[in-house]
Amino acid sequence: MMISTLLIANRGEIACRVIRTARAMGVRTVAVYSEADASALHVALADTAVLIGPAAARDSYLRGDRILEAARASGADAIHPGYGFLSENADFAQAVIDAGLTWVGPNPDSIRAMGLKDAAKARMIAAGVPVTxxxxxxxxxxxxxxxxxxxxxxxxxxxxxxxxxxxxxxxxxxxxxxxxxxxxxxxxxxxxxxxxxxxxxxYILSPRHIEVQVFGDGHGNVVHLFERDCSLQRRHQKVIEEAPAPGMDEATREAVCDAAVRAAKAVDYVGAGTIEFIADAGEGLRADRIWFMEMNTRLQVEHPVTEAITGVDLVEWQLRVAAGERLPAAQAELSIRGHAIEARLYAEDPARGFLPSIGRLEAFDLGDGAGIRIDTGVRQGDAVTPYYDPMIAKVIAWEHTREEARVALRDRLAGATVWPVRSNAGFLVRALEHPAFVSGTVDTGLIAREGDALLPPAEPDAAVLAAAATAMVQPGPLAGFRLNAGARCEARVLLDGQAVTVTLGAAAERPAAPYVMQGGQSWTLAPWRVDGAAAGGASDGAILSPMPGRIIAVAVEQGAQVVRGQPLVTLEAMKMEHALVAPFDGVVAELDAVTGGQVAEGRLLARIEKDAA
The missing domain is CATH 3.30.1490.20 (ATP-grasp fold, A domain)
Structure with missing residues (x-):
């Protein structure tokens, strides 16, 4: 019996993505939301929505009891967990089933079997799956x-x-x-x-992260939908993913995909899952140099690239399998078509150590056109808050060849407009242009090795500023000039064949502020510039909290001698740890930070004074 009303126990782009497929299938949808998400896109898209608690995830999206109450109140007969939050919580899955609802995911025993990495590896060894x-x-x-x-x-x-x-x-x-x-x-x-x-x-010295999409049903059938390459990572977080994996020959593909199916069958897997492998690619991808790492018992962030090359809607498969149907396709009916690459667009500032950037999206435009898919949970005018993961969109390009997909994705990101919230669009453009990515030989250590080489410039160069000045002084004759209803006027000029956009923006909390965008990077022009003192590198030695968060470590005492780059205070915010460091050699003249304390954005945590010469 097909699901009639589906509650999505999540937020943001994945909630929006599930709602789209459910609507196409004629399934009624229920959104849940925190107080911070009352006007969020997923709330607007759903047929109905239920408030489940305050902004903090632990008081809302991680409250399984409130989600079950929302399901009962809304008449939902099924719950889709998305990814993150409670998606791999076996106890929550069991509670959903015990409440008489359909759980759109694997059975709780499978989640438990793969949830602990040591037990999962032991099980894989028994199933004949190679492990690291x-x-x-x-x-x-x-x-x-x-x-x-x-x-x-x-x-x-x-x-x-x-x-x-x-x-x-x-x-x-x-x-x-x-x-x-x-x-x-x-x-x-x-x-x-x-x-x-x-x-x-x-630790593998030339590692590539290869993962295989698997899918099982309740009738004993398991198939794979080929592999993805997720090797471009920063601090173990995926940045750009693609399918199929570059350099994967058919024999190696068959070996790794067959191993993934064995892994899924070993835990009687039902639904969408991903088997993750680490490959030693020092001599290219070889079947005898690829080992099991772990299984993710949920839909992955990067699932759109698999959908793009197979033509399969994985959420539709999830709903059908959860309703008791057999898999819609057999292994022999699945094949690879073309190439797809996905980039994760984050609200973060690469120039400030990738600190998450919060605020209102006064301008948010990722363009449109064939061959590009945008999965997002925000619109222009929405606020990026400090409470949740800072990913604001996934940009996915599909083309017949890898190079065509790479160029299409690069060009779309280069034209992205995100302001005044900072984004990593410029960083993504540079990553896509890196010779190792162009050649398909990326390993997981690339970003760590390249460091500043992948960062867009902190300041626009003289030619960009000259183009900006021209656009501001003489906007009329320039192609692309327009005055928007939102009180932003834009002008575009060509600089060495690339478009430079100059925007005069009018935001409620600031005077009209001109900013320049080129290659996905934005710069606010003086005198409206806001310097990044909060990043921990202020010239006067003031160490300010870059955003609201919780102090999880204080590494110094007042009066201590410190050296440039030495960690002082570690702040936890937006699901990440941020180390604030000494901007120069000196002494800790002030310290107002206590482990466990909550701090507001801009709060003075410490002040470093230079040693007297």
Whole structure:
């Protein structure tokens, strides 16, 4: 029996994406929302919406009891968890089933089986799936873990047993660094998952992240929908994903995809899931150099690239399988068509250490046109708040060839308008232009190695400023000039064949402020510029909180001597840790930070004074 009313226990772009498919299938939708999301896009798109609590996720989107109450109140007969939040919470899945509702996801036993990395690896070994060399033991003593790391051989990777999303993961290159990395990993794991146990893995020096989309039904059928390459990562978070994987020959594809199906069958998997592998690509992709890492028992952020190359709507499959139907297609009916690349557009400032950027999206335009799919949960005028993940959109390009898809995605991101909230669009453009990405030989360490080379310039160059001046002084004759209803006038000029956009914006909280956009990067022009003192590098030594958050570590005391770059205070905000560092050598003259304390944006946390010469 098909689902009639579906509650989406999530927010943002994934909630909007699920609503679109449900509507196309004639399924009524229910959104849930926090007080911060009362005017959010997913609320507007759903047939009905229910308030479930305050802004903080722990008081709303992570409250399974309130979500079940919303389902009962709205008449929902099924719950789709999206990704993140409660999507891989076996207890919540069981509570949904116990309430007599349809759970759009794998059975709770499968979630538990794959939820703990050590147990999952043991199960995979038994199923004949190759796994990365490492230590999965119960002895969690520091001495035993250090000894196992020595035996495996450095570098090693410490990973939280209950981890995910890049949290609770540390690379260690030498024995002397092990204790500090272990303590940091355990602290983050305990805070994020309530479980500080870890495992140790061999760190692969030329790693590529290859994952396989699998799908099972309640009748014993399991298929794969081929692989994705998610190797371009920053701090273990995926940045750009693509399908199929560059350089994957048919024999290797068959081997890794067959291993993924065996893995799914080993836990009687039902629904959409992803088997993640690590490949040692020092000699290219080879079947004997690809090992199981973990399984994600949910729909992945990057699922659109798989949809693009297979023509399958994975959410539709989820709903049909949850309703008891068989898989809509057999393995022999699935094939790869063309190439797709996805970029995650974040509200963050690469020039300030990728600090999340919050505020109102006075301008938000990602363009339109064939071959590009935009999955987003925000509109122009919406606010990016400090309460949730800062991803504001996924931009997905599909073309017949990889190079065509790469160019199409690069060009769309280069023309993106996001202001005054900062975005990583310019960073993504540079990543797509990097020779390693162009050649399809990216490994997971590329961004860490390249560092500043991938960052857009902090200031526009002289030629851009000259074009901006021309556009502001003589806007009339320039192509593209227009006065918008939103009181923004824009002018576009060509600079070395690339469009430079100059916008005179009128925001409620500031006077008309001109800003320049080129290659996805935005710069506010003086005298309206706001310097990034809050990033921890202010010239006067003031260390300000860059956004609302919670202090999780204070590494210095008042009066202590510090050196440039030394961590002072670590702030947790928008699901990430942000280390605020000393801007120069000196002494801690002021310190107003206490571990566990909540701080507002702009709050003075410390002040560093230079040593007297």
């Amino acid at each position: 060399p490492g230590y999965l033991g119960e002895d969690q003593g520091e001495a035993r873990l250090a000894a196992e790391a020595d035996a495996i051989g450095y570098p090693v990777l410490i990973k939280a047993v209950a981890g995910g999303g890049g949290k609770g993961m540390r690379r260690v290159d030498a024995p002397g660094d092990f204790a500090a990395a272990l303590a940091s990993c355990r602290r983050e794991a305990a805070a994020s998952f309530g479980d500080d146990r870890v495992l140790i893995e061999k």
